Amino acid sequence: MSQTPRYRFAPSPTGFFHVGGARTALYNWALAQREGGVFVLRIEDTDESRNSPEWTSGIIDALAWLGIDSTSPQFEGPYFQSQNASLHIAAAHRLYESGHAYWCDLTPEQIQERAKASGKQGYDGYSRDRGLEPGAGRVLRFRVPEGTTVIRDLVRGDVEFENSSIEDFVLLRGNGSPMFLLANVIDDIEMRITNVVRAEEHLPNTPKQQMLWHSLGHEPPVWAHVPVLVNEQRKKLSKRRDKVALEQYKDEGILAEAMVNYLMTLGWAPHGDTEIVPWSTIVEQFRLEDVNHSPAFFDVKKLHAFNGEYIRALSIADFIATCRPWLTAEDVPWNADRYNEDAFIKVAELVQTRVVTLSEVPAMVDFLFLDTPIIDEQAFAKTFAAEFAVPFLERCRAAYASIDWTHDALKLHLDALSEELVVKLGKLQAPLRVAVTGRTVGPPLFESLEVLGRERTLRRINDALSRSV
RNA sequence: GCUCCCAUCGUCUAGUGGCCUAGGACACCACCCUCUCAAGGUGGCGGCACGGGUUCGAAUCCCGUUGGGAGUGCCA
Numbered sequence: 257m258s259q260t261p262r263y264r265f266a267p268s269p270t271g272f273f274h275v276g277g278a279r280t281a282l283y284n285w286a287l288a289q290r291e292g293g294v295f296v297l298r299i300e301d302t303d304e305s306r307n308s309p310e311w312t313s314g315i316i317d318a319l320a321w322l323g324i325d326s327t328s329p330q331f332e333g334p335y336f337q338s339q340n341a342s343l344h345i346a347a348a349h350r351l352y353e354s355g356h357a358y359w360c361d362l363t364p365e366q367i368q369e370r371a372k373a374s375g376k377q378g379y380d381g382y383s384r385d386r387g388l389e390p391g392a393g394r395v396l397r398f399r400v401p402e403g404t405t406v407i408r409d410l411v412r413g414d415v416e417f418e419n420s421s422i423e424d425f426v427l428l429r430g431n432g433s434p435m436f437l438l439a440n441v442i443d444d445i446e447m448r449i450t451n452v453v454r455a456e457e458h459l460p461n462t463p464k465q466q467m468l469w470h471s472l473g474h475e476p477p478v479w480a481h482v483p484v485l486v487n488e489q490r491k492k493l494s495k496r497r498d499k500v501a502l503e504q505y506k507d508e509g510i511l512a513e514a515m516v517n518y519l520m521t522l523g524w525a526p527h528g529d530t531e532i533v534p535w536s537t538i539v540e541q542f543r544l545e546d547v548n549h550s551p552a553f554f555d556v557k558k559l560h561a562f563n564g565e566y567i568r569a570l571s572i573a574d575f576i577a578t579c580r581p582w583l584t585a586e587d588v589p590w591n592a593d594r595y596n597e598d599a600f601i602k603v604a605e606l607v608q609t610r611v612v613t614l615s616e617v618p619a620m621v622d623f624l625f626l627d628t629p630i631i632d633e634q635a636f637a638k639t640f641a642a643e644f645a646v647p648f649l650e651r652c653r654a655a656y657a658s659i660d661w662t663h664d665a666l667k668l669h670l671d672a673l674s675e676e677l678v679v680k681l682g683k684l685q686a687p688l689r690v691a692v693t694g695r696t697v698g699p700p701l702f703e704s705l706e707v708l709g710r711e712r713t714l715r716r717i718n719d720a721l722s723r724s725v
Numbered sequence: 726g727c728u729c730c731c732a733u734c735g736u737c738u739a740g741u742g743g744c745c746u747a748g749g750a751c752a753c754c755a756c757c758c759u760c761u762c763a764a765g766g767u768g769g770c771g772g773c774a775c776g777g778g779u780u781c782g783a784a785u786c787c788c789g790u791u792g793g794g795a796g797u798g799c800c801a
Contacts, residue, residue, distance in 0.1 A: 268801045303801055337801095364799070377727065378797080395799055412730070421728055429799040436801045460729060460796040483731080483794090490793065518737095521750085525738045529749040548738075550731050551794060558737065558751045568764075609764040667760070674760090681760050689761065697762040 261293030262450045266337075266440070268300040269311030272501040273318035275554060276455060276485045276493055279519040283482060284453050285324045286520075286535075286542045295324065296447055297333035302341070302439055312336075318502050321512050323535060332447075337439050340446065344434035347442045347472065348396050348427045356471040357427055359388040360397045378423045396428035398467070405463040410480040410544040417463040425464055437461060441468040444477065453480040453544065456551075457492070480544045483523055486551040493554060500554075509582060509614025510559065514566040518559045522552040532565050564612040575608050576601055582614045589618060590625035599624050602707045606699040620698060624708060629694030629716065636690050640724045644679050645687040652688060653717045661710050663702035670702075691720030 263284040267277050288295040297319070299312055312334065316326055325331060351357040360383035362370075367379050374380060379397075388394060400422050407415045427438045434442075444452065459481045469476040487498045494500070505515060517532060524547050526533045570578060576597075582588075583595060600621060607620050623629040639645060655669050670688075674681045689701050692713055698704065705713050 266801095270801085300801060393799095415729070417729075423797095426799055431799080433799090435799075440801085455795095456730070457795055463729095481730085486794080488736090492795070521737065523737090525749085527739090529739080531738080531750055548731095552738090553736060555736055555751070561751055564764090606763095610762065612763095670760075683760095685760050695761090699762085701760055 259448075259450060261288065261291045262296060262448055263288045263293055263453060264296040264298055264444065264447065264449045264451075266298045266300050266443075266454075267315055268303065269315060271311055271314075272495070272503060273315060274493070274495070274500050275502055275505070275515075275519065276500070278318070278322055278502050278515070279485065279522060280453065280455055280482065281319060281324060282322060282516060282519055283542070283544075283547075284451075285322075286539050287451065287453065287544070288330055289539050290542070292330075293451075294330055294332050296335070296449065297326070297331070298335045298337060298443055298447065299333075300337045300436070300440070302337050302434070302436065314503075321502070321506060322516055323512065335443070335447065337443055340439070340443055341434060343446060344439045344442045345428065345432065348434060348438060351398065351427065351468075351471060352390075352396060354471070355399070357396050357398050358383060358386075358424075359390055359394045360424075361388060361391070361394045381424055384424065393430040395426045395430050397424040398427055398464070398471075400424050400464075400467065405466055407459075407462050407466060407479055409459075409462075410478060411482055411547045412459075412549065415459065415462075419463075419467075422463060437464055438468065441465050441472075445469065445472060445474050450477050451480070452477045453482065456481045456483050480547075482544075482547055483549060483551045485522060485554045488553060490551065490553070492551075498554075499556070505559070507615075509611075509616070510563050511566045511578070511614075514563040515559070517566075518562045522554065523548045532562065560612045567611060567614070568609055570608070572605055572608070576604050579604070579607075579614060579617050582617050583621075585618075589622045589630065594625045594627075596625065599707050603699050603703060606703060610699065623693040623695075623698075623704070628719065629692065631690070631694045632696065635694075635696040636720075636723075639686040639690045639696065640720075642683070642687065644677055644684070646721065646724060648673065648677060648679075648684060649687055649691065649717055649721055653714060653721070656710065656714060656717070661706060663700075663706040666702040666705050687720070688717070692716045 265281045265284050285295050403419050405417045466476045484492045521531045674684050
């Protein structure tokens with residue numbers, strides 16, 4: 257009879273949610289879902305400097321954005337490591353009483369001196385058999401046994417560590433507070449965790465944790481250490497150098513589904529030859545045994561490609577709804593009261609295939625809501641340098657004053673002009689586009705004009721004509 | 726330094742001894758479509774780090790070399 261699998265995600269609240277953490281959380285969540293297990297969230301807040309209540313709600317929000325729903329029956333927590341401190345300390349004392357740990361009065365400086373004198377690194381086990389009693393400033397150290405420790409890891413297979421290469425590590429600090437390693441293990445035991453899936457950087461700590469599990473009389477969980485995410489220099493993603501905050505990607509208009517899908521293809525791939533798959537497929541197919549062993553480059557370009565796919569897959573109604581927050585934000589280039597959703601709806605379809613992130617949307621339609629367009633000077637100079645530009649615009653102005661105001665009629669007229677002036681339509685329309693939208697690229701021009709309206713179009717042509725002389 | 730991990734196109738990956746003339750995706754290039762730009766379509770470029778084994782047969786197994794990475798706190 258197998259027990260229900262209990263996975264866990266144990267971030268420390270450092271102020272923002274890291275994309276690497278997001279991937280680890282997603283791995284755990286996918287597995288818990290598929291196996292009918294539980295996803296336990298534990299906030300590892302035992303370091304004072306990494307603790308602030310709003311960080312925690314930030315984590316919950318980030319998880320929710322990723323689709324990890326804290327109200328799901330398969331979600332448990334959040335638990336707070338700091339609240340279990342007495343449990344950690346009690347366990348440490350049990351370890352002392354059973355002979356698995358001992359007290360040590362060496363200061364870090366003394367340890368360094370001894371290491372220097374002996375030519376070996378680290379703590380040398382000096383206090384192992386000194387039979388010290390607990391006392392002020394004394395740390396409790398784990399007595400690492402002889403032998404070897406084998407970690408059964410689902411992604412890496414068996415990893416062997418020589419115990420002699422592991423020093424007697426600290427369980428309790430001189431001030432009596434528990435160390436992370438201990439707290440982590442005690443919490444996992446307490447929460448009946450059966451599967452630990454986390455980043456590879458924890459692998460070197462795992463033998464210590466496994467020894468703790470055994471010393472405390474428990475069978476260790478199933479381990480799985482997944483490769484880290486790296487930057488183009490192939491270094492672990494760091495918040496100092498790299499853009500790693502999930503929030504930043506959300507703010508630039510990355511869709512959660514795209515982020516989730518992309519993250520899952522780092523170190524793993526769905527079956528078949530498309531990587532764009534719904535979460536349900538991922539849950540069906542994801543197995544730790546299939547996770548790649550080497551670090552994966554977090555490629556923003558590919559993330560954007562995924563995002564473009566997801567944006568284009570949206571129904572037009574969903575696309576409009578998804579754009580709304582970006583079009584009604586504070587920092588939009590037009591006066592908020594000038595925003596007209598009906599106008600946006602008319603061009604939405606044309607915008608949808610032209611953006612990769614939602615943050616690009618406002619700049620693509622700003623000319624509709626601005627009194628006067630934001631003129632790109634370089635584009636203006638370049639397009640108005642053409643000989644035909646001014647005469648063309650003058651004729652355009654004359655014709656557009658009376659023509660039927662539909663994109664077809666608008667275009668038809670330019671087609672005729674194009675033939676007459678022997679300038680290809682593609683070139684011909686450029687000055688018009690710059691005059692009206694301020695830019696050289698954008699949604700199809702005649703549809704844009706139709707939505708803009710005759711009056712505003714003519715005014716902008718006038719403005720352009722007068723500034724070009 | 727020491728411990729551990731890793732190695733398929735530029736990048737993310739498929740591949741678990743014969744289906745591999747190594748497949749897909751992103752990026753890149755070309756062409757088609759086209760009112761700009763996209764989107765879409767078609768095609769192209771490009772890889773098993775190296776050296777030894779094992780085997781009738783190796784990207785796949787073993788060993789070594791080289792190259793990367795992670796860890797190495799009274800941080801988490």
